[in-house]
Amino acid sequence: MRALSTRLLIALAFVLLATWGGWFALQYRQMSAHQVGDVDGMLRNVAEQLLQSLPTDITTAGPQHRFELAAPPWRAAVGGKFDTLAFQAWELGTHRRLLSSRTAPDHALAPGFVEGFTRPVVGGVPWRVYAASDAQRRVQFQVGVPESAIKMELRRWFRASLGAALALIALFGAAVWLVIRWSLRPVRRVSESLAARPPLDLAPLPEIGLPTEFAPLVRAFNVSMTRLGQALQHEREFLGEAAHELRTPLAALLAQAQVLQHAGNREEAREALAHLIAGIERASRLAQQLLDSARVDAAGASARPQDVDLALVAGMVADEFALLAQRGGRSIEVETRHAPVRGDIDDLGIMVRNLLDNALCHGGPGTRVRLETRVEGDGDARTAILIVADDGPGIPEDQRERVFERFYRAENGHRTQGIGMGLSLVERVVASHGGRVSCGVGLDGRGFGVEIRLSAAPAH
Secondary structure, X not given: OOOHXXXXXXXXHXXXXXXXXXXXXXXXXXXXXXXXXXXXXXXXXXXHHHHHHOOOOHHHOOOHHHOOOOOOOOEOOOOOOXXXXXXXXXXXXXXXXXXXXXXXXXXXXXXXXXXXEEOOEEOOEEEEEEEEEOOOOOEEEEEEEEHHHHHHHHHHHHHHHHHHHHHHHHHHHHHHHHHHHHHOHHHHHHHHHHHOOOOOOXXXXXXXXXXXXXXHHHHHHHHHHHHHHHHHHHHHHHHHHHHHHHHHHHHHHHHHHHHHHOOXXXXXXXXXXXXXXXXXXXXXXXXXXXXXXXXXXXXXXXXXXXXXXXXXXXXXXXXXXXXHHHHOOOEEEEEEOOOEEEEOHHHHHHHHHHHHHHHHHHHOOOOEEEEEEEEEOOHHHXXXXXXXXXXXXXXXXXXXXXXXOOOOOOOOHHHHHOOOOHHHHXXXXXXXXXXXXXXXXXXXHOOOEEXXXXXXXXXX
């Protein structure tokens, strides 16, 4: 793509040439009409003045050579057989030539001896002629000039005007180019400054001195850089916290494996194996939640929303966790009604999976978990609701607002064994779907519950 300065110069040159071309065509037409009018006026004046200067006995004068006049001072810079103003005096009765200029042809300039303006062809040369007769129509004076002289004079004006116009256009183009280059200097400085930066330098670009048209672009770029810097900072924090969280279960796995390796009896080996399995489950959950987090981040810009039934998603996730719940003496109650939403089915599955996993893992043995979906409202104001509640130990009220922070774990009962990522993932998925999430008391006035409200998809 061409540089902006080049495109501006081309656009301005095109507009200027089109405007000048139209103006020059009008000027040429006007000049042609004006020049013809000037020539006609000159011919009329010369014919009438010369006619009035003739003596009244011109028709009885001697031979023509005694009355032949010298060439007039008007000359046209043209080539060809006739290149000057010519005139003739004729006796109308006998069509006898009384006098003529040396540049006049042998034949009458106006062969029909018609008064006024005519455009005859004499000797193969087009002429513009004016004929004037006296009141008694005894003598007619004919004055003419070759049309080639008129056209040549017009061409001379055209060449001079065209040369001057092209020179002015060239100067104008150079001036415009310099002005454009000067105007874009701040933009070039910003570009050079950006090119010289280190890869991770996200400092805002300077906006001072920029043209008004470019300031919003740089301002938007700076906003994007700020957001990118915040995202990178969050990623750095996430990676640091994830590395710390992974280090703990991996170290525990290694220790339990070593204990199992050196177990002195079956009971000690069984206990070490149980701890090892628990550590593997915790590491597996952490790895799964890290992968889900990456999946949610990557799907934010590329997800293709579709109609999804929250009841169907909730039922599938409940079936997935049914066996895990039975092993710990826990139960899952499912009461789902049709709740259509517009969103990404994978992200919504991650949301429900983390809610159910959080309730089962932190509720303790014998926990009862209830999974519910429904729709409230009518028309365009319909809202799809998802509720996951348990009757476990719950979370103190003063800590509920922080449970959606990444890697935050409530200091209460079984919940200290968590990783602190599940509910943060839920909050991010809900936010990406334009919904709201809230938490409070769970089942039977105890435990912990989460309610999610999403805009319901239109009914088909």
